[in-house]
Amino acid sequence: MLDILVYLFEHFEELGAGDQQSNFEESPLSETLIEAGFEREEIDQAFGWLAGLSGERHRAICAPSADSVRIFTDREYDHLGHDCLNYLFALEKQNAVPAGLRELIIDRAMAMEDLTLDHFKIIVLMVLWSRNQAVDSLLVETLLDDMSGPYN
Incomplete structure (x- = not known):
């Protein structure tokens, strides 16, 4: 897929x-x-x-504030894993992923079976792309770095 x-x-x-x-x-x-x-x-x-x-289910009632902290459920942590969560945290800290889109990224990652960090990077790109977010070419290179061959 x-x-x-x-x-x-x-x-x-x-x-x-x-x-x-x-x-x-x-x-x-x-x-x-x-x-x-x-x-x-x-x-x-x-x-x-x-x-x-x-x-619409991923939309927050109100946008998270810049200093809010996201607590992950056990199910999210087990499925996403340490690498994906750290990567998402780093993207947020670099202001590459707004806090509001974080929830959509998590939702779409949870819908993917056999998730790897490479898969997660593609999901991030797809979410940003779907929301017509400006994606810096350096970010695209970083997201797709060391990825080759089939991704499923």
Whole structure:
């Protein structure tokens, strides 16, 4: 599934606009992905994951303040792991990820099976991309550093 997300990130920048995320299955994009060699089941999983980017459940009632502290549940800590959480914390401290998007990143990471730090980096990029956040080219290089081959 992550291969599809990377493919979409590389080939379809216009999909970052939030209003296009809800109709993936009905668009010619499915056929394009099949022609590119992806399986229908993986495509459906990727579209389900992407649909979570436009959901409202991750939105906070009020935006976290700059000095707020996020406490992770045991389930989150077990699934995300020390490396991913430290990486997210570092991105927040560098102001590369706003506190408000942190929750969406965590939500989308929790929806991914067999999460690794490399997968987590891609999730961060996908969340920033979906919210049309300016992503510094150095951040992209850092996020994709040492990543090669299939990501699933």
